[in-house]
Amino acid sequence: MxxxxxxxxxxxxxEPNIALIxxxxxxxxxxxxxxxxxxxxxxxxxLVSLSDIATAPPSDALVLLADGTLRLxxxxxxxxxxxxxxxxxxxxxxxxxxxxxxxxxxxxxQALRMGGVGKLVLVTQEGVK
Numbered sequence: 001m002x003x004x005x006x007x008x009x010x011x012x013x014x015e016p017n018i019a020l021i022x023x024x025x026x027x028x029x030x031x032x033x034x035x036x037x038x039x040x041x042x043x044x045x046x047l048v049s050l051s052d053i054a055t056a057p058p059s060d061a062l063v064l065l066a067d068g069t070l071r072l073x074x075x076x077x078x079x080x081x082x083x084x085x086x087x088x089x090x091x092x093x094x095x096x097x098x099x100x101x102x103x104x105x106x107x108x109x110q111a112l113r114m115g116g117v118g119k120l121v122l123v124t125q126e127g128v129k
Contacts, residue, residue: 061123062092064108066099079108083115090118 062082063071070077072085086092092112096105112120 060093061095062086062108062112064094064096064100064105066097068101068104070108079111082108083111086112087116091121092117092119093121093123095123 060073065071070079070082072082077085094105094109094112109120109122
């Protein structure tokens with residue numbers, strides 16, 4: 001009887017990325033299932049469309065036009081008069097035109113804050129594509 005030496009063949013180590021791929025795949029399946037479990041609205045309901053509604057700036061906002069003039073309640077007003085009328089308000093909304101001078105906007109905001117306005121909110125447009 002002859003003895004043969006068994007040589008140990010090194011096994012290839014499994015890829016560590018396989019476990020990561022499995023976890024990501026399981027998460028994908030979970031979120032697909034969880035997202036489809038949300039109740040769907042009644043198919044007989046037609047939702048309201050707001051595309052035909054005309055919007056207007058708030059009537060109580062101080063509007064800064066492109067030429068630097070101010071309007072309050074639809075009437076032209078000077079900066080000192082606007083500050084005097086809005087000084088006791090807890091919150092003032094300032095609606096600047098996109099083309100309004102930045103220096104005029106800063107000057108108006110500073111005058112309102114110095115005049116005693118508690119909170120100044122700049123009304124802007126949400127990003128449009």
